Amino acid sequence: MSIPHLDSAVLVTLQAVMEGEYPLLLDTFLVDSEERLRLLRQAFQAGEGETLRRAAHSFKGSCSNLGAAALADLCCQLETLAREQRLVEAPAMIERIEREFAIVGILFRAERQRYG
Numbered sequence: 001m002s003i004p005h006l007d008s009a010v011l012v013t014l015q016a017v018m019e020g021e022y023p024l025l026l027d028t029f030l031v032d033s034e035e036r037l038r039l040l041r042q043a044f045q046a047g048e049g050e051t052l053r054r055a056a057h058s059f060k061g062s063c064s065n066l067g068a069a070a071l072a073d074l075c076c077q078l079e080t081l082a083r084e085q086r087l088v089e090a091p092a093m094i095e096r097i098e099r100e101f102a103i104v105g106i107l108f109r110a111e112r113q114r115y116g
Contacts, residue, residue, distance in 0.1 A: 003070040010067030026112045053082035
């Protein structure tokens with residue numbers, strides 16, 4: 001069973017809690033995530049496993065909070081690779097994260113259009 005791109009239950013809860021600020025939340029996540037992706041790439045290129053682990057962990061939490069389930073799972077996998085110092089596997093995982101983020105970005109922009 002595959003993990004969904006977005007957890008609709010989380011999105012419904014966020015809509016209810018955030019009300020009119022919901023579109024801003026989505027926009028903020030997208031902008032923040034671009035920076036998080038940059039940090040992942042930068043940490044890998046510098047060979048900084050612990051920095052990579054922390055960045056992946058932080059991104060995982062952000063994704064989880066916004067219901068980006070598959071993206072959170074990929075970040076968790078990257079976090080594990082970095083913790084275990086298996087950095088040779090990191091580029092492929094970062095690429096998977098970037099592809100999933102591209103999908104999530106499209107879905108969140110469509111979601112934003114519905115509410116903003």
